[in-house]
Amino acid sequence: MSYVPSQLVRLLAAAVAVMVMSLCATSAQAVPLPAKTGNMKPLAVVRFNQPQVHYKKPLKGAVTRAMALKSGVRFNVVSYVPYTSDPELNKQYLMLANAHLRELTDNLIQMGVEIDRMVLSTELQPQIKFDEIHIYAR
Secondary structure (H helix, E strand, O other): OOOOHHHHHHHHHHHHHHHHHHHHHHOOOOOOOOOOOOOOOOOEEEEOOOOOOOOHHHHHHHHHHHHHHOOOOOEEEEEEEEOOOOHHHHHHHHHHHHHHHHHHHHHHHHOOOOHHHEEEEEEEEOOOOOOEEEEEEO
8 A cells, every 4th residue: 555645744644633632631641652752952943832833934934944964864753742630632732733743744845855764753741722833854
C-alpha cells in the first residue's frame, strides 16, 4: 500500500491522537509523551489562541533558513495540548490539537520538508489553556 505524504502525515497524527486519547480516558493526571527536545530552543512556536492564527509566512521563513543552514535538517514537531480533570473537555482539546497538527504538517510538506525529516509527538500540559505546536530543528 502506498500513501502520498499528506496521507501519511494524517495517519501519523491520527495515531498520536488516538494514543493520547486513550491515556486521557484512563489516567487521572497528565502523562506526557517524550518529545526528545531536551534543552533545545524551538525554531518556531505556533499558539492557537485565536480563531485565525497567521503562522504560515513566519514559519516558512524559519524553515527555509534552517534548511539553508543545515543540509539534511530534521524537525521535531511537538503538539502541546491542554489537559484538565474533565475527560470530555480533554477529548475536545485533543481533537482540535490534532486538526492543527495535521494542518501544520501539511504546510511543512508544502514548504518542502520531507515527511521522513519530521518527528511528530504530543504532550499533555495542564498549565496551558490553548494548544500550541513547537517546531525544533535538529
